[in-house]
Amino acid sequence: MNLTFAILAALTVVSAIAAMSLRNLVHCALCVAVTFGGLAALYLKLGAPFVGWAQVLIYVGAVAILIVFAILLTRSDAPAQPVVSKSWVAGIAVALLVFGVLTRAVMTSEITIQQPPAKPEPTVLKIGTELMTRYVLPLEATGLLLTAATIGAVIIALQEPVSKRKNVAGSSNTEQAGGASPAPNPPIPGGHV
């Protein structure tokens, strides 16, 4: 086990633990960005530069920013509460159990290859050729999935129409709408997006 791996593994694990245990949500998002960066460095070390840079672009670039925006949009000024749920002992126990089982499985398996075979060259050219020939159907399906996810995310996060909201939200809005003519733009609770 060489030094680079030890440093990267320690960085990744420590930032992952911090991301899951810190109280401030923004700190959690920053720590998880560090975790993603450490994983990208591990991919680079393993000889997969395309995946490493894709990880940097997508996770450190896009997903972390998305999470920060979600944290900002869902910030509430409620009084501080315990960050963990009531059944945290069971959750930790299950996680430790899973880790024990995985560790035992890794340690008792017959992985005898200590040295990897000759360093392969997964060039971007080869990846692109495979994507366009052998994996063209999954590629198309992924494109369809991404399109559907984009449209779905916009529709889910979109503001509900006012007329529909009156029926759903009930008490708070029906009083305002009870007048002779409904206000053209009644205040919507929580709709500050």
Next chain:
Amino acid sequence: MTPLPAYLLLSSLLFSIGLAGALTRRNAILVLLGIELMLNAANLNFIAFWRYGMEPEAITGIMFVIFSIAVAAAEAAVGLALIISIYRHYKTVNLDKVDELKG
């Protein structure tokens, strides 16, 4: 060169940390982050097995990770949109309070 079990142990440790976070945190965004950590641990396993496997010329592991990253990005977008929608409805993202489906 680092032996393969080191990568596997690191990956299982990351998976367990993500699982613990997803099971114990009350904030829905943190639960989603835990799920992302678990997905990343699986990706690390794919890359490690591809690198130490018998046929690194077949880039199946890399392909799987590329598709996995794309699907995880879509999942994060939809999940965060759902959380924002939940917040608008309940005024909270505390998962202990969002329990209307509770029997």
